[in-house]
Amino acid sequence: MQDMQILRAHDVLSSVSKVECYVCGKGIDDGHTITAKTLPHGIVLFCDVHYSLQ
Numbered sequence: 480m481q482d483m484q485i486l487r488a489h490d491v492l493s494s495v496s497k498v499e500c501y502v503c504g505k506g507i508d509d510g511h512t513i514t515a516k517t518l519p520h521g522i523v524l525f526c527d528v529h530y531s532l533q
């Protein structure tokens with residue numbers, strides 16, 4: 480079960496071209512933590528700031 484969760488997280492990160500915030504465009508390179516969130520229209524990524532605003 481744990482292996483499946485790891486695989487799913489890897490699939491999420493590899494399914495997007497850039498790991499950056501959907502709102503502000505900041506990414507890990509800018510020192511932000513990026514979190515994936517599944518919305519009705521698909522998977523979007525948020526930085527630590529904008530994820531808490533959702």
Ligand SMILES: [Zn+2]
Nearest residue numbers: 500503526529
């Ligand atoms: Zn952001």
